[in-house]
Amino acid sequence: MSSEGFSIPIIHNSISIMTPFLLAAIGGLMTELSGMLNIALEGLILIGAFFSVIFAAATGSLLLGILLGILMTILVSWVFGAITIYLKANVFITGLATNLLASGLTAVLSFHIFGTKGVLMFEELPPLPSLNVPPLHKIPVLGDIFFGHNVFVYMSWIIVVIAWFAIYRTPFGFRLRGTGSNPKAMIAIGLNPQNYQMLGILISGFTCGLAGAVLTLNLGAYVPHISSGRGWIALVVIYLGGKTPFGILGAAFVFGLAESFSNYAQGFIDIPADFILAFPYIITAAAMVIMSIVQNRNED
Amino acid sequence: MESYLSMKNISKTFGVTGLKANDNVTLDVRRGEIHALVGENGAGKTTLMNILYGIMQPDSGTISLNGKELKILNPIAANKAGIGMVHQHSRLVNEFTVAQNVVLGAEPKKAAIFFDNRKAEAEVAAVIEKNRFHISPEMKISEISVGQMQQVEIIKMLYRKAELLILDEPTSILTEQEIQRLFDTLRELIKRGKTVILITHKLSEVKDISDRITVMRKGRIVSVKDTADVDEREISKMMVGKSVIFDFAKGEEGCRETVLSLEKVSIRKKRQGHPILDNISFNASSCEIVGITGVAGNGLTELEDVIAGLQKISSGSIYHNDEDITNISPKALRERGLAYVPTDRLKRGSSLDTSVKENLILTSHHDFMKRCGVFDDNKISEHSRRLISEYKIDGHSDVPIGTLSGGNIQKVILARELDNVKDFVLFSEPTWGLDVASSEFIYEKMLEMRARGVAVVLISSNIDEILTLADTIFVMYRGRLVAGRASGPDLTREVIGEYMLGLKDDFRGEE
Numbered sequence: 081m082s083s084e085g086f087s088i089p090i091i092h093n094s095i096s097i098m099t100p101f102l103l104a105a106i107g108g109l110m111t112e113l114s115g116m117l118n119i120a121l122e123g124l125i126l127i128g129a130f131f132s133v134i135f136a137a138a139t140g141s142l143l144l145g146i147l148l149g150i151l152m153t154i155l156v157s158w159v160f161g162a163i164t165i166y167l168k169a170n171v172f173i174t175g176l177a178t179n180l181l182a183s184g185l186t187a188v189l190s191f192h193i194f195g196t197k198g199v200l201m202f203e204e205l206p207p208l209p210s211l212n213v214p215p216l217h218k219i220p221v222l223g224d225i226f227f228g229h230n231v232f233v234y235m236s237w238i239i240v241v242i243a244w245f246a247i248y249r250t251p252f253g254f255r256l257r258g259t260g261s262n263p264k265a266m267i268a269i270g271l272n273p274q275n276y277q278m279l280g281i282l283i284s285g286f287t288c289g290l291a292g293a294v295l296t297l298n299l300g301a302y303v304p305h306i307s308s309g310r311g312w313i314a315l316v317v318i319y320l321g322g323k324t325p326f327g328i329l330g331a332a333f334v335f336g337l338a339e340s341f342s343n344y345a346q347g348f349i350d351i352p353a354d355f356i357l358a359f360p361y362i363i364t365a366a367a368m369v370i371m372s373i374v375q376n377r378n379e380d
Numbered sequence: 381m382e383s384y385l386s387m388k389n390i391s392k393t394f395g396v397t398g399l400k401a402n403d404n405v406t407l408d409v410r411r412g413e414i415h416a417l418v419g420e421n422g423a424g425k426t427t428l429m430n431i432l433y434g435i436m437q438p439d440s441g442t443i444s445l446n447g448k449e450l451k452i453l454n455p456i457a458a459n460k461a462g463i464g465m466v467h468q469h470s471r472l473v474n475e476f477t478v479a480q481n482v483v484l485g486a487e488p489k490k491a492a493i494f495f496d497n498r499k500a501e502a503e504v505a506a507v508i509e510k511n512r513f514h515i516s517p518e519m520k521i522s523e524i525s526v527g528q529m530q531q532v533e534i535i536k537m538l539y540r541k542a543e544l545l546i547l548d549e550p551t552s553i554l555t556e557q558e559i560q561r562l563f564d565t566l567r568e569l570i571k572r573g574k575t576v577i578l579i580t581h582k583l584s585e586v587k588d589i590s591d592r593i594t595v596m597r598k599g600r601i602v603s604v605k606d607t608a609d610v611d612e613r614e615i616s617k618m619m620v621g622k623s624v625i626f627d628f629a630k631g632e633e634g635c636r637e638t639v640l641s642l643e644k645v646s647i648r649k650k651r652q653g654h655p656i657l658d659n660i661s662f663n664a665s666s667c668e669i670v671g672i673t674g675v676a677g678n679g680l681t682e683l684e685d686v687i688a689g690l691q692k693i694s695s696g697s698i699y700h701n702d703e704d705i706t707n708i709s710p711k712a713l714r715e716r717g718l719a720y721v722p723t724d725r726l727k728r729g730s731s732l733d734t735s736v737k738e739n740l741i742l743t744s745h746h747d748f749m750k751r752c753g754v755f756d757d758n759k760i761s762e763h764s765r766r767l768i769s770e771y772k773i774d775g776h777s778d779v780p781i782g783t784l785s786g787g788n789i790q791k792v793i794l795a796r797e798l799d800n801v802k803d804f805v806l807f808s809e810p811t812w813g814l815d816v817a818s819s820e821f822i823y824e825k826m827l828e829m830r831a832r833g834v835a836v837v838l839i840s841s842n843i844d845e846i847l848t849l850a851d852t853i854f855v856m857y858r859g860r861l862v863a864g865r866a867s868g869p870d871l872t873r874e875v876i877g878e879y880m881l882g883l884k885d886d887f888r889g890e891e
Contacts, residue, residue: 249494251487254476258484261473268471269485269536270434270455 090340091225095233096298098336100125100291102236104314105321105328106243107287112318113247114273114280115260119175120160121288122311123182128153128292130186133302134193137202142297150289156182157285161278183305190302200302208232208297232294237329239287244325256280309361316364320371331367338363384411384575385432385544390441392427401427402438403599409544414566414576416586416607419596420619420815425579426468428596429546433465434458445544456485464537465546470529472521479504479517482536507539512568526676527558534565544575551585552813555675556843556877563589581619581816583612595619616816638702639803639835640664640687645696647682651859656682657693658859662852664835666803669826671838671850671867675880679859681723684808684839688720689713700804714743717802721793723809723839725786729793732782736773737764739781740796767795772821787818794825801834808839823849843873843880855879862887 104121111118131152136145160178163169191197208230217227247253256276259266263273291310296302313335320334321327342359349356385408392402401424409415417425430436432443434452443450445461452458458465472481479501488499504517513531521529530550537545547566551559566576566589580586586593587607595603595618603618641663647656657679664670674680685691686698689710697706700716710718722728730739737760741748748763750756764777773791775784781792790810797805807826811819826849829836840846846853847867855863855876862885865871878884 245494251489251495254480254484254487254495257475258473261475262471264467264469265471265473265481265484267435268455268465268467270457270459271485 088221088224090344091337092228093343094333094336094340095225096229096336097339098332099233099236100294100310101314101317101335102329102332103232103239103287103291103294104284104311105317105332106236106239106325107284107291108314108318109243109247109321109323109325109328110256110283111277111280112323113256113260114277115263116164116171116277116280117175117315118281118284119172119315120157120178120311121284121314122307122309123175123179124153124157124160124285124288125292125295125307125311125314126179126182126186126305127156128289129296129306130189130292130302132289132293133200133202133205133296133300134189136205136297140204142206142208145297146290146293149293150286153289153292154282154285157281157288158278161281165274165277165281179311187304190304197304199304202300202302205297205300207300230294230298232290232298235290239290240325240329247325252279313360313364316368320367334367335360335363383408384446385409385577386444387428387432388442388444390428390431390438390443392424392431392436392438400599402431405441405596405599405601407594407601408604409575409577410592411575412570412573413591414570414578414589416590416593417577417579417596418581418583418586418593418615418619419602420581420817423596423619424599425596426548429465429548429577429579432458433463433546459537459540459542462541462543463546464540464542464544466530466533466537466548466550468549468552470521470526470533472529472532474522475520477501477518477520478515478524478532478535481521481532482507482517482539486540504535504539507535511535511538511565511572513565525558527554527561530554530558530562531565534569538569542574544577545569546577546579548579549581550578551580551582555880556873557881559585583615586615587612619816635667635833636665638663638665639700640837641699642687643697643699645686645693645698647686647691647859648694651677654858654860656859657686659696660856660861661696662854662861662864664804664837666833666835667830668851669830669836669838669849670852670854671840671846672854672856673840673843673846673876673880674856676841678856678880680808680839680841680856682859683856684723684806687806687837688718688722717800717804719797719801719805721790721797721805721807721810723812725790725793726782730781730789733780735778736768736775736781736784736792737761737777739792740764740767740777743796744800767792767799771795787814787821790814790818790822794822798825798829801829803833804835804837805829806837806839809841810838811840811842811845819845843876846876847871847873857882857885860887 104125108118108121128149132145132149135148136142139145156178160174164171164174187197190200194200210228210230211234212228217223247257255266255271256279259273259276266273292307295306317328317331317335321329321331338360342356345356346353387405387407390402390405391400393400405424405428407428419425427436431438432452434454434457443452450461452461473484476484482504483500488496488503490496490499501517508515508517513535515524515528515531521532534545550562554562569576578590590607593605593607593610593615594601595615597619643661645660646658649656660683662670672680672683682691686693689708692707697704699705705713705716726732731742740763741760748756748760761777768777771791771794773788773795775788781789784792810822826836826838838846838850850867853863853865853867853871853876854861857880862882863879864886
């Protein structure tokens with residue numbers, strides 16, 4: 081196998097793999113900037129994954145499935161947000177509760193509706209449309225890497241750009257960051273910081289709904305706990321990306337690459353599969369350590 | 381003269397406690413005057429102003445401005461009516477520029493959705509120009525001084541077209557020079573037809589700048605006077621209901637033996653281009669109060685942490701009775717007899733949810749054990765009863781300390797620390813935010829320590845406090861000591877202010 085033939089598919093795949101991380105992290109960034117740690121990302125992704133695929137199967141429409149799935153996720157994030165922000169519950173407890181609720185709710189509904197807590201296959205679902213621009217696709221290397229992905233991939237990039245503009249170039253972004261930095265500054269000028277925190281959470285509901293939809297609709301099936309830690313890694317991605325949209329894009333790519341590599345490596349590298357599958361998580365730990373060292377250096 | 385703002389029969393009672401913060405208060409302010417609203421902490425000044433600014437709603441009473449009755453439901457409504465408030469602590473976003481902070485909430489836009497930064501800077505520059513501030517709109521808040529932050533707060537209100545400005549304790553964190561600059565600004569604003577309400581408890585300032593005074597005590601208006609007709613002593617008498625002694629007889633200078641000694645103490649980590657602590661050397665001797673002052677951000681906090689053993693130093697040495705104690709643990713320091721009254725009395729000085737009596741044994745709980753290893757409750761209660769009466773603490777020994785007033789919390793901390801004092805005590809900002817009576821009590825205790833031969837280190841950004849108490853005065857600027865002088869008539873507020881701002885430096889060029 082030539083080195084090019086080996087590395088291009090890995091990079092191509094990593095771009096698909098990074099999409100749910102990226103989406104969840106961008107939403108989580110909005111919550112983070114408003115001054116709250118969103119540990120409910122994991123549960124919200126799961127909600128999005130479950131409802132988008134069953135609604136898509138029930139309605140026979142991918143678009144309706146996605147929309148209703150996102151709507152359900154926003155609804156759950158609203159409950160999480162309302163209890164945390166307006167009823168002033170501890171965000172760690174409510175966040176963990178949201179994650180537990182998501183895994184319980186999906187299992188119960190799955191058993192109640194489909195009679196199984198296991199994998200749900202929806203073979204009649206159409207595949208996600210992918211973007212192929214024939215002339216561009218022929219560009220060597222870049223064409224292979226950047227084209228031929230499903231539409232969610234490109235949507236997530238557009239969302240990164242929109243997020244950047246929203247954060248740095250709109251009054252909303254200024255107020256959101258103002259809330260995170262000094263809520264009293266907001267109160268002093270008559271703005272309610274709680275509303276901006278709520279918006280931060282609702283946006284994370286939206287992007288996690290999308291992130292969940294990517295997982296299940298790409299597969300045409302629902303696997304229990306399909307989010308499998310992506311929400312937690314998305315949290316790391318937010319910090320690793322320096323709490324900026326483009327930083328997050330870069331950090332998400334690193335994780336995509338790590339997971340993509342571990343998928344490939346299982347086939348032919350002679351080390352235990354468990355260890356290879358742990359690779360993305362080792363990267364997570366290493367990245368956090370390196371980042372904290374670098375930060376300390378800079379302060380000195 | 382016709383009244384401009386009239387607040388009539390305002391009452392406000394706070395929920396559970398039933399505390400009457402404002403009891404039938406009536407306030408009249410005339411157009412174009414600087415009206416001082418004075419009173420001790422808890423007198424109800426801030427509550428009254430929060431009602432005027434729409435942060436709180438009164439239980440009863442009316443507000444009218446220019447003869448028109450108003451309902452002020454929130455700060456936005458207050459801004460619309462032309463009322464602006466400058467809070468005691470900066471309400472600014474550190475990461476944003478001056479202009480961004482000023483326009484936050486009323487942002488100029490382009491293409492209907494985007495924030496127009498250029499327009500924001502131009503509009504803010506115009507306000508700055510017109511009112512003769514010295515600040516540039518594109519500077520970040522994290523790069524400007526506390527005095528400049530206050531200017532930004534005022535600019536913020538002027539940008540919102542405020543005609544009536546409320547300033548809540550604006551001078552408490554400023555240096556002498558900055559205070560004079562603030563007063564110049566206020567006088568300038570009055571010339572332009574604005575009206576100012578100044579909340580303060582510093583009486584010299586009231587005399588200096590205000591036209592009229594309203595004095596509040598325990599939620600009521602005690603007196604309204606023309607400033608020219610009263611002197612400081614009378615005002616203070618009205619505030620506390622009794623006369624306060626401002627001149628302390630410091631007493632004899634006693635023994636002078638070095639107890640604590642810092643030699644070239646440095647923290648090399650840099651902040652704003654200078655080491656956080658840079659070659660700090662001084663001695664604290666028995667029977668002496670060493671005062672260390674400076675503007676916030678120049679190393680006072682770090683020096684406090686170093687002396688309390690909470691921050692390791694990168695070079696230099698610290699000696700206690702000629703023994704090297706450099707970088708030893710806080711526990712070891714405590715065992716050597718360190719007594720410490722910290723700046724942050726709520727987080728560092730006390731455990732808010734635990735009772736007064738438990739707080740009183742935090743540093744000596746080993747002495748209150750029975751032989752079987754559990755607490756001796758009788759002994760603890762007795763200890764607590766004794767200290768509560770000795771330190772005149774207004775609060776029960778079994779209630780959480782967090783339910784006490786600031787002054788009483790500080791007295792509990794004082795009682796705990798001073799009861800076991802050996803030869804050395806560190807006070808940091810001991811009277812910050814406290815009323816006159818509590819401050820006076822703390823000063824007396826400090827002088828009592830000095831008379832008993834204890835070495836006292838007082839870190840304080842309050843120049844008056846330093847001038848009143850300290851025998852030797854050090855000033856910090858950008859992490860260095862720039863002055864170390866015995867107190868005396870030549871060392872005035874103005875001179876210290878010059879050192880604090882780095883205009884004077886006795887030690888430059890040494891080493």
